Amino acid sequence: ILLATYLKRDAAQPRDNPWFLQNWARYSSRHPGCVENDMHLLPLNRTAWHALGRRVGAVGLSVFRAYSKGSVTLASADARDAPRIEFNLLDDARDFERLVSGTRFLLELLDSEAVAARRNEVILPPKSIVARISRPGAVNRIAAKLITAVLDRAPLRRRLLAPHRVDTKRLLADDAALRAFVRANAQVQYHVCGTCRMGSADDPETVVDPAGRVHGVGGLRVADASIFPTVPRANTHVS
Numbered sequence: 001i002l003l004a005t006y007l008k009r010d011a012a013q014p015r016d017n018p019w020f021l022q023n024w025a026r027y028s029s030r031h032p033g034c035v036e037n038d039m040h041l042l043p044l045n046r047t048a049w050h051a052l053g054r055r056v057g058a059v060g061l062s063v064f065r066a067y068s069k070g071s072v073t074l075a076s077a078d079a080r081d082a083p084r085i086e087f088n089l090l091d092d093a094r095d096f097e098r099l100v101s102g103t104r105f106l107l108e109l110l111d112s113e114a115v116a117a118r119r120n121e122v123i124l125p126p127k128s129i130v131a132r133i134s135r136p137g138a139v140n141r142i143a144a145k146l147i148t149a150v151l152d153r154a155p156l157r158r159r160l161l162a163p164h165r166v167d168t169k170r171l172l173a174d175d176a177a178l179r180a181f182v183r184a185n186a187q188v189q190y191h192v193c194g195t196c197r198m199g200s201a202d203d204p205e206t207v208v209d210p211a212g213r214v215h216g217v218g219g220l221r222v223a224d225a226s227i228f229p230t231v232p233r234a235n236t237h238v239s
Contacts, residue, residue, distance in 0.1 A: 001182065002060045002125065003124065004125045006151050008120065009055075015033075025026035031101070034094055035065050036234050039061070040061070041059070050133065050145075051145050052133070052145075053143070059106055066231050068089055068091040068095045069092075071084075087188060089188065100182050121158065123164040124164050192231070198227050200208060
């Protein structure tokens with residue numbers, strides 16, 4: 001879950017500060033049946049290289065030790081056909097319940113007096129706009145400055161961000177609405193692993209043996225995150 005907000009001017013990060021991963025917290029949910037250090041909290045008060053990114057803050061919440069299991073299957077015998085991928089993100093109740101409780105914490109944090117005084121509306125980031133201006137360049141630099149100038153005008157900002165606004169108080173007061181919100185807005189954190197199951201050759205669902213050798217293919221091994229036998233409690237690039 002990722003929530004963003006257009007920050008007030010006094011909450012903007014100084015230009016000379018490193019803008020990514022200044023703060024990063026891993027904590028334990030204490031949810032029954034879950035291991036320690038299974039959750040991840042990432043607050044940012046700068047989210048991109050441009051002027052708009054310096055005024056947009058965000059806070060993300062992730063389930064680091066997931067128990068839900070997805071699948072990758074061949075769509076057909078034709079290798080040119082894309083495989084069928086099912087993430088099943090919240091298939092295990094432990095993942096869903098932890099994400100709900102974590103999102104509740106995010107909302108409480110954003111609604112706290114200290115944080116609310118430094119922010120404007122809480123929103124779900126509009127992905128199309130974020131993607132459109134993410135690439136560095138003169139055109140996107142100008143576009144980001146223009147958007148920032150518009151969003152600094154409160155009436156225009158409230159109108160433009162209305163379709164993306166998150167009603168923190170309503171979600172905190174209505175558990176059913178919070179649960180529906182999590183179901184609708186949970187997303188992959190792009191640190192996918194464990195897609196090639198490790199096991200014995202007589203198991204039709206396995207791809208490699210414990211040494212990474214691909215079943216039925218001589219001289220071929222897999223040596224990347226796809227053969228992780230368990231999901232790590234960290235982003236895969238630092239595991």
